[in-house]
Every structure is written in C-alpha cells, then in structure tokens.
Amino acid sequence: MKGERLRRMIDLHAWVGVASGLALFVAFFAGAINVFHHELHHWQEPHFAEQAATPMGMDRLLEQVTEQYPDARKRLYLLPDDDDPGVMWLESSRGDWVTAHATDFNAQGVHEEAPRSALADFINELHFSLGIPNPGWPINIGMTFMGLISVMYGVALFSGLLIHWPKIRKEFFALKHEGNMRRYWKNLHNVIGIISFPFHLIMSVTGAAMGMFTVVAVLLGALVFGPQLRGVITEQTEVWSAVESQGNTVIMPRMDDVLSAARNELPELTVDWLEIRGYGDAAGWIDVAGSVPGYVGHHAHVVLDPTLGPLRVIAPGQRSLNFASLSPVYSLHFGDYGGLLVKLLYFVLGLLGSLLFVSGNILWCERRSDRTGPGRSSAFLLRLTLGVCAGVVIGIAFSFLASKLLPHTPLAGLVAMAERGVFALILVLLVVWSLRASPLRFSSQMLRIAPFCYFAIPLVQTVLEGSHAWLEADNRLVNLLLLAVAACLWVVRRQFRKRIRQAEPHPLWVGNVSEGDPKHLTDTEREAGAAASNSAR
C-alpha cells in the first residue's frame, strides 16, 4: 500500500477505533464474565445455612403460575432445574417479562415475589446494550447502538489488517519498548490484535448482525423485499406458527413425559429450556429447546403438540439453511459450542480484547499529542479512557460484592437495584476523578485497588456461605474466574509499574495538558527537581 493511502487507512483505523473503543471495552470486559452467564446465575443465588423446604416440581410450578397469571398461558418459558425450576412469561399489566422460581411460592402455592439478585442479567445487559434501559420501544436503543459500534469495530479490524499485513511476521512477537513507552503500547496493541484477529472478526460480524437486526430488517423491507418481509422473517426463524385457538382445552402432559418424548425424537438432545405456547389449549405446542453436542451450530428444537405428537425437529442435519446459519451466529458469539475449554478461551480473549481497546485509545492520544502538540482533546480522551475503564472494572466488582452482601442484611429487597446503582455510582465517581487527577497517578491508584476488589468477592462469599462457595461446581468456577481477573489486574499493575521505572512516560500522563508546567509531578520529576535545586544551592 502506498504511503499516502496507508496514512489514510491509519486515520480511518484511529477514527473508528476511538469512536467505538470505550463502548467496546465495556462490552468485552462484561462479555468475558458473561461467557459464564449460566454459572453466574447459580452463583448469584444466596445460600443460607437454613434452606427452605424442598420446592415444588415443574408440573406444580406450571399449574400455579398459569392459574395465578393468565398471561403465562399464552407463552411461557420453563427453565428445568432439579433444585429450583423457573418460569418466565410476558406480563401484560407490567409490559415486561417476569421470572418466578419454585422457591418463590409458599406452602399454600401462592407466589410471593422474593427479592432476587439480577447480577447475571445486569452483566449481560452491560455486554449487549451498555446497560442502557429499554423503555419498551419497538427498537432497543442500547442494543442497536452496540450493533453500530460492532460495525465500526469491524471497519477498525479490516483497516488494521490492511495496515499491518505487510509487516505482520515482523510484529508478531515484538513486545518491546526500548525506552519508549509509546512503542510498548503500540506493540502490545498490535500483538493482541494480530493474535486474536479471527476472534474479533467473529465478534464484530455476529455482534453487528444481532445488534443491527431490527434496523437491517426495516431497511431490507423498505428498500428490497417490501412489507411482507416481516412475515417471512417470522416464518423462517420461528420454530412453529402462532397458536390459533379453537377454544378446546386439553390436560397438559407431565413435563417429565415431555422431556422423554423429545429425547425419543432426538436422543442426543441436551435440554436447556422449554417454550410452551397456549398452555392447556388443544392447539398449543411445546418447544423443547437445547443442544446437540459436537456441532458449532449446536442449537436444536423438538416441537411437540399437547398429546406429545412430534410437530417438527430442528437439529444439525435436519434444518433449513436459515436455521443452519443462525445457530452458528449465536454459538460463535457466545462461545458455548466447545465446552469449558472454549469458554475459558473466550474469557481470556475477551479480557485481552479489553486491553486492545485501552491500548488503542492511549496510542491515539499520545500520537495526536506528538503530532499537534499538547492539546486538551487528547488529554481529555486519555483521562476519560482511564476513568471509564477503571470505573467499569471496579464498578462490576462492587456489583458482585453488593450481590453477595445485601441478601444478608435488612436491605435484601434492594439487591437488584443496588447492583446497578453501585456500578453507576462508582463509574461516575471514577470518571469525574480521572478528569481531575494526573493520569499516571490515577492509573497507579486504580491498579492498586482493582485486584483487591476481585480478590474480595470470593473471600466475602466464603465468609458468608462457607464451603458452599467452593463445593458447588458453578460457584467454584465463578470464584476461580474472579481470582483469575484479580491475577490479571495484578499482572497489569506490575507491568505498568515496571514500564514506568524503565521508561519515562509520555508527557500526557503527567498532567501536561497545556504548554504550562505539569499540574502533577511524577516521583521521577520530583526527584529531578530536588536534584536540580540541591545542585543550585
């Protein structure tokens, strides 16, 4: 590529990178934890020494829910669990989805909404929509925004590939600084980008496809296929058509029989959830959804009528091209196709991705400052980057702590609100602080605090819940992951301090926002200043 074109490609890479970097940092850090969404759901449930009596089974739960909430009869999701099965349905009076677990029902079978931690859902929302609330609009603003961010991320990836392709071999293992901090950030950025390029390409394309789906569908309908596209999308992506009730009732089969019938149709099926449309209606149907292990596109559905007659089987090798291409979009994005090893790989690549976006923003700030001289925009972005990153990392840790601590206090009813509130509060505080403090000092302080925050979470759970924190498999896994995050932050802290000792940081890091004196001095600068004044005496 000619020099002039290369420069324009670097400009594009920087523009889309800076515009999307902070949102991507949030998505990747939360996403790395969200890889273990299912395990986190178990982890967040408080464990008390005196547990309640054995909760009701799936059939009784369904009976109680559909009796007390008629909306649930139209469409509900059953989450099978030996200990505490759950049901989700759309409650028209609230205009929102409601989840009820078997343990939420008292001895008389009446639903008593118990305050529950919503940590896993909050982390998930942070990942796919930055936690931007959806007020029930036809378009999810946060998710669409993240879809757009994913497109910019894809552009940054392709432009990054074009920039680095000619020297890719040379840069592959070049993590060195030679007394130049910027070279270190640049090489770190390049090495992570090159090593994890396929992962990032998958994330950007699948993320954009999921996030921009509504916008793309509307535009495709308006420009290409016409208004009937909506019906076609429903027909091509729904497992079975909507219930057309004739008013005939039916006694619903036992859920164990439903699961047996589904396994009879698809013996290798691992069940994740059941969708029931038209509960108690002869025209209703039951979708037993799950996985067929051994495939990337592993999603499978067995649709049954209320008499357990098979209506449709969707599984690898028995599905349309649309289902065959939709399944890998989800599984490649969520990393749930290859067991624990692949999930751990996604977790590591997610954390490395976070580092990629921080280093990219830092590089841009330093490069701009070098090109155009010290400026407020690069100083502001550097501080904002550090503030947002520290706020997200430490804020999430405090959400975890709130999730474990509050159920053991009189404020247990506020746990779900506190998880979000404490995150938002810490994020805002740290961003404000970062905008006022010296970036170098702020980073040092945050990197000193952050590992302890993540180390404290398993510690708090162990103190509160005893051996349950480590004996239960999902708890153990989540706690080990949190300790891994603490260890990673500790390594970043050590590397950061080492670099500061080995090479003088860029002037932007010590508060040189304008041509004037630094507002905050580093230790090195203080020592140099003291030495100069001593020699003057």
Added chain:
Amino acid sequence: MKYFLGILLGLPLSLMLVGLLAAALPMPWQGWLVLQLIVAIILWMLLVLLMALPAKTWPPLIALLVGNLAAWLVLQATPLYGVGA
C-alpha cells in the same frame, strides 16, 4: 464527517447490493435470509473501508450516493419487492 456519512450511506447500499444478489441467484430469497444479513454487514464494513482510500472527501461520498440511487433503480427492475413467502 466523511466516515460518518460513509457509515450512513453504506448501509442502504450494502442491503440493496445483497438484494440484487438475491435477485440474480436462482434460489428463493426467503431461504437464505440470515446469510443475506451477514453478507450485508460485511459488505457495509468494506464499503466504509473503501471510503477511506481516495484522498478527497467528496468523490467517495458522491459515489456512494450515486451507487445507492443506481442500486435502487436496478432493484425496481427485479421482481423482488412485494413477493411473499
């Protein structure tokens, strides 16, 4: 500004180009909707990338506008719009 407009104009063009591909291929468009979505997204990213190559700002933007108009006109000649499942 150039890149922002590129993102804005790149989306409809990529979708219409995929629509033209759907019209050209001898298979029902309803059967590969998800693949169309993925192809359109990648095409959108590549169109924004192409915007960065010319030195001047306006020629690529005008090219995108003209491309959108041309794709829309060609689409009118296809039987895609209004054809249901």
